[in-house]
Amino acid sequence: MANNNNSDLAFRSSLLCLAAVMLVVGLWTHSFRKMVATYFMGLAGIAGVLLPDWEFFDRDVSQWAQPVTVDDIRPDDVLRPRSTRRKNSERDAERRRRSSARSGERGGEMRLLTHNMLSSNIKGVTNGFPLKIEPEKVVEKQVDMNSDFLRNIFSKIEWKAFVDAAKALGYSELPEEADATLIDSQDFLTKFHHALLEIHLEEGALVCPETGRRFPVNKGIPNMLLHEDEV
Missing domain, CATH: 1.10.287 (Helix Hairpins)
Incomplete structure (x- = not known):
C-alpha cells in the first residue's frame, strides 16, 4: 500500500508540475504550439519516470482512491x-x-366500545360473538363526553352484548333494552358514555363463547393472536 500511495503521489505531482510548466511556456511565448509540444514532452517524461513501476499501471481500478460523490454527502x-x-x-x-x-x-385502552367489535375468529367457530369477559382488574378513566359521537355510534352497538359486558365489569346502570328515543335523554347519554368509554378492562381475559378459548388482556391490550391449528 505504501508503494501504491507513493506512485499516486508521484503521478499527481508530475501532472501538477507539467501544468505549471505549460502555463509558464504559454505566458512566456504566447504560442499554443509550444504549449502542446511541452505537454507531450512532459507526458513522455512522466512515463519515463513511472514506467519502472509496472504495478502502478496494472493496479485494479477498484484500488484507486475514489472521489466523494453527492450521494455520499448528507x-x-x-x-x-x-x-x-x-x-x-x-x-x-x-x-x-x-x-x-x-x-x-x-398501556392499552380496552374499552367496552372495543369489546363490542371483537369476536373469535378461530377456524370452525360459527358463533364467536360476543366474547365473555373474565375481569381481574377494572379501571375507570375520565373522558370528555361528546354527545354527537354517542348518538352516531349508538346504532352500531350490539346492545345486549354491551349491557352484559358492562355488568361483567361491575356496571349495571344501563337499561336492558334501548331504542333511538333514548339518545335525546341527557341522563341516558351520560350513562352510555361512562360505560362505553370510561370503563376499562386492564387485566383479565376474553373468552370465545363456543370453544372456551381464552384471549388474555394485559395492560389493557387484548392478545387475539391464534395458534397455527386455529387458523
Missing part, C-alpha cells in the same frame, strides 16, 4: 456543526425514551 452533516448534530441526536433519543415510558405507563 446535507445535515454539511450544514450543521458536529457538536450540534450530537446534541440533536441525544435530544431525539431522550424524546423517544420518554415517549416509550409514557406508552408503558398508559
Whole structure:
C-alpha cells in the first residue's frame, strides 16, 4: 500500500508540475504550439519516470482512491456543526425514551366500545360473538363526553352484548333494552358514555363463547393472536 500511495503521489505531482510548466511556456511565448509540444514532452517524461513501476499501471481500478460523490454527502452533516448534530441526536433519543415510558405507563385502552367489535375468529367457530369477559382488574378513566359521537355510534352497538359486558365489569346502570328515543335523554347519554368509554378492562381475559378459548388482556391490550391449528 505504501508503494501504491507513493506512485499516486508521484503521478499527481508530475501532472501538477507539467501544468505549471505549460502555463509558464504559454505566458512566456504566447504560442499554443509550444504549449502542446511541452505537454507531450512532459507526458513522455512522466512515463519515463513511472514506467519502472509496472504495478502502478496494472493496479485494479477498484484500488484507486475514489472521489466523494453527492450521494455520499448528507446535507445535515454539511450544514450543521458536529457538536450540534450530537446534541440533536441525544435530544431525539431522550424524546423517544420518554415517549416509550409514557406508552408503558398508559398501556392499552380496552374499552367496552372495543369489546363490542371483537369476536373469535378461530377456524370452525360459527358463533364467536360476543366474547365473555373474565375481569381481574377494572379501571375507570375520565373522558370528555361528546354527545354527537354517542348518538352516531349508538346504532352500531350490539346492545345486549354491551349491557352484559358492562355488568361483567361491575356496571349495571344501563337499561336492558334501548331504542333511538333514548339518545335525546341527557341522563341516558351520560350513562352510555361512562360505560362505553370510561370503563376499562386492564387485566383479565376474553373468552370465545363456543370453544372456551381464552384471549388474555394485559395492560389493557387484548392478545387475539391464534395458534397455527386455529387458523
